[in-house]
Amino acid sequence: ETGVTQTPRHLVMGMTNKKSLKCEQHLGHNAMYWYKQSAKKPLELMFVYNFKEQTENNSVPSRFSPECPNSSHLFLHLHTLQPEDSALYLCASSQEQGTDTQYFGPGTRLTVL
Amino acid sequence: KQEVTQIPAALSVPEGENLVLNCSFTDSAIYNLQWFRQDPGKGLTSLLLIQSSQREQTSGRLNASLDKSSGRSTLYIAASQPGDSATYLCAVKIWGYGQNFVFGPGTRLSVLP
Numbered sequence: 181e182t183g184v185t186q187t188p189r190h191l192v193m194g195m196t197n198k199k200s201l202k203c204e205q206h207l208g209h210n211a212m213y214w215y216k217q218s219a220k221k222p223l224e225l226m227f228v229y230n231f232k233e234q235t236e237n238n239s240v241p242s243r244f245s246p247e248c249p250n251s252s253h254l255f256l257h258l259h260t261l262q263p264e265d266s267a268l269y270l271c272a273s274s275q276e277q278g279t280d281t282q283y284f285g286p287g288t289r290l291t292v293l
Numbered sequence: 294k295q296e297v298t299q300i301p302a303a304l305s306v307p308e309g310e311n312l313v314l315n316c317s318f319t320d321s322a323i324y325n326l327q328w329f330r331q332d333p334g335k336g337l338t339s340l341l342l343i344q345s346s347q348r349e350q351t352s353g354r355l356n357a358s359l360d361k362s363s364g365r366s367t368l369y370i371a372a373s374q375p376g377d378s379a380t381y382l383c384a385v386k387i388w389g390y391g392q393n394f395v396f397g398p399g400t401r402l403s404v405l406p
Contacts, residue, residue, distance in 0.1 A: 184336070189334075221398075222297065222382075222395075222396045222397055222398045222399070223337075223382065223384075223396035224396075225393050225394070228393065236393065270336055270337070272336070272337075277393075280325060280327070280342055280386070281339060281342075282337075282339070282394075284336030284337040284338070285336050286334065286335050286336050287334070287335070287336055289334075
């Protein structure tokens with residue numbers, strides 16, 4: 181295992197629901213990342229947290245709201261999503277932002293109905 | 294804006310064949326290039342990392358080359374095995390982007406027994 185876990189692994193939600201994705205890393209890293217992988221686009225960086233501070237927001241719509249309460253946990257809060265938001269959401273961590281080696285979790289497969 | 298493409302999008306070969314996966318990027322001002330493997334339902338695993346000053350890296354049956362001036366990298370897999378079946382992604386780390394990765398769309402490889 182990579183040391184990065186994500187829950188839930190699968191999520192189906194309606195457009196009016198509110199849900200949260202959780203990521204946890206047990207590697208002692210200080211940087212955590214959210215990526216989106218959809219069927220028709222390459223893997224896209226969404227957010228970066230370095231030492232609990234958000235350092236990157238890659239023009240992500242406000243219906244996605246990240247939270248990083250400590251260096252080991254990262255959440256992605258979802259509300260009023262669109263069907264085109266259906267994708268695999270991957271979390272990753274690294275020693276700190278800019279480190280070449282990132283460790284990825286298995287992802288959450290999200291379907292928005 | 295840096296764009297990364299990969300050819301072919303999918304590849305199916307019989308076991309034992311040597312094969313080459315291609316990656317191209319539009320801006321040669323990269324920090325490094327990395328090849329990843331992604332198995333279905335799982336996150337990414339780093340295979341090889343090539344710094345911008347290097348020409349190639351090898352790990353077991355894998356060899357990756359980098360020609361920064363032409364914006365190209367190849368991943369060579371020798372004596373392919375069914376266990377090599379996965380999606381292979383290349384990613385470049387570029388200056389001025391928070392040292393984050395820009396990913397290609399991937400090549401889906403199937404090695405038939």
